[in-house]
Amino acid sequence: MQTTIVVKRPVTVLLLLVVTVVIAGATLWMSGKSYSKIDPIPFEDLRHLAHRLAHRPVSTRVLALIVVPIIANVLLFVPWGFLMFITLYTVRRPTVQTYVLTFLLGLTFACAIEAWQYFLPSRVADINDIIWNSTGTLLGAFLAHLRLRLRFEFD
Numbered sequence: 113m114q115t116t117i118v119v120k121r122p123v124t125v126l127l128l129l130v131v132t133v134v135i136a137g138a139t140l141w142m143s144g145k146s147y148s149k150i151d152p153i154p155f156e157d158l159r160h161l162a163h164r165l166a167h168r169p170v171s172t173r174v175l176a177l178i179v180v181p182i183i184a185n186v187l188l189f190v191p192w193g194f195l196m197f198i199t200l201y202t203v204r205r206p207t208v209q210t211y212v213l214t215f216l217l218g219l220t221f222a223c224a225i226e227a228w229q230y231f232l233p234s235r236v237a238d239i240n241d242i243i244w245n246s247t248g249t250l251l252g253a254f255l256a257h258l259r260l261r262l263r264f265e266f267d
C-alpha cells in the first residue's frame with residue numbers, strides 16, 4: 113500500500129511566509145552580534161580561507177569566523193528556495209523559468225535583508241551574505257525539483 117501526502121498550494125505559501133518571517137526574525141536577533149565592522153568585497157571570505165589554508169592549518173577560530181557563517185547563510189535560505197520553487201512550479205511553466213524566478217526572488221529577498229541590516233544598529237551589511245543566501249535559494253530550488261524526479265522506497 114502506497115500513501116501519498118498532498119500538500120495544497122495555500123499550505124505551501126503559508127510555510128513560505130513562516131520561513132520568511134523566521135529569516136527576518138533571525139536577522140533582527142543577530143543584530144549587534146556581528147564579528148566584523150567592515151563591508152568585505154565579494155568572495156573575500158573564500159580568498160582569506162584559501163590564504164590561511166595555504167600557509168598554516170585552519171584553527172577553530174577561523175572556522176567559526178569564516179566557514180560557519182557561509183554554511184549558515186546557505187542553509188538559512190535552502191527551505192525558502194525549496195518552498196518558493198514549489199509555490200511557483202506548474203506544469204505549464206517551463207522548469208528553467210521556475211528556477212530563474214525562484215533565484216531572482218531569492219536574490220531580491222537577500223538584498224532586502226541586507227539593506228535592512230544596513231540600518232540596524234551594530235550590524236554590517238555584507239555582499240557575501242547575499243551571495244551565500246542566493247546559493248542557498250538555488251540549492252533549495254534544486255532539491256524541490258529533485259523531489260519531482262526521485263521517489264524513495266524503503267522496504
